[in-house]
Amino acid sequence: MLVSVAPRFARRLSLALTACAALASPMASQAQAQAQTQLGLTPLQRAEVVEVLRDALKRDPSILREALAAMQEAETRDRATSQRGAILAQREALLADPADPVKGNPQGNLTIVEFFDARCGYCKALHPTLQALLRADPQIRVVMKDLPILGPASVVASRALLAAQRQGKYAAFQDALMQLRGEPTEAALQAEAQKLGIDWVRAKRDMEDPAILARLQHNVGLARALSIEGTPALVIGNTLVPGAVDLPTLQNLVAQARQEARQGG
Structure with a gap:
């Protein structure tokens, strides 16, 4: 079954995922501030996103595990790509x-x-x-x-x-x-x-x-x-x-x- 995601909801989901990445970071507060600046969120909007995210994590903690796993996988891919380029250069x-x-x-x-x-x-x-x-x-x-x-x-x-x-x-x-x-x-x-x-x-x-x-x-x-x-x-x-x-x-x-x-x- 194909699910159509409305543009407005897609944006909210994107913001939530950005906040999730920020919360998962060791430098969470800095990442959150950067996300707020880059996405143009007001303090109230940011608070709403964080509250939605916290509620979702309480109901399903696997969201955070999956987000962290995805981040680690992306980091591993990026490192491998960078090292491959360095090997070719050297x-x-x-x-x-x-x-x-x-x-x-x-x-x-x-x-x-x-x-x-x-x-x-x-x-x-x-x-x-x-x-x-x-x-x-x-x-x-x-x-x-x-x-x-x-x-x-x-x-x-x-x-x-x-x-x-x-x-x-x-x-x-x-x-x-x-x-x-x-x-x-x-x-x-x-x-x-x-x-x-x-x-x-x-x-x-x-x-x-x-x-x-x-x-x-x-x-x-x-x-x-x-x-x-x-x-x-x-x-x-x-x-x-x-x-x-x-x-x-x-x-x-x-x-x-x-x-x-x-x-x-």
Whole structure:
């Protein structure tokens, strides 16, 4: 059954929904004032709308839940659209920076970008899942972006990783640090490095190279451009994936990215 909504009632409904959004906001009074100004409501009209809304909420509280859910859904869509645009704008820096360490197949037909912190527990939880993905799909290339956001010890670990890269040991050393229990102190870093045949004296010298610090600062700037709020964060195709996800989810995202690439997305 189609219901025709009279223009006058439609306007009242629109005003009520605007008020609902305002009441649902953490800054309700400010939002209400803005709504009043934008819609040309008098104080009396505004009071009437708020009273109607309060009465409706008392009779059916699910209205507010549905409004909040709709607002959250819209916010999620807007964030995804914004991040997609940022990924497209930063594509070269994400996928084709020759200074970045690469894992998996360097000639793979799909690139995943991983932002991670060597001390991040969720990064360590994600690590075996990513390793399983690489074993299951030999056509994946992974670009590593060290993002030391958890303090000075993270910066030291990231410097050590990039120093190991200069000796061709980045992937092995990163794998070791992801499995390391406890803090990556200098003694722990040295012990793990020496197990892998890394020249620690040379690595220590390279860790002080300003180019390595510049690389980390570059990664931080790139993360900000993408509105990344924590680690781990993956870029798969044009999608930003925050947090640790399971293998089926990763595989679905990979399949979607490949399909989008085939369609010219």
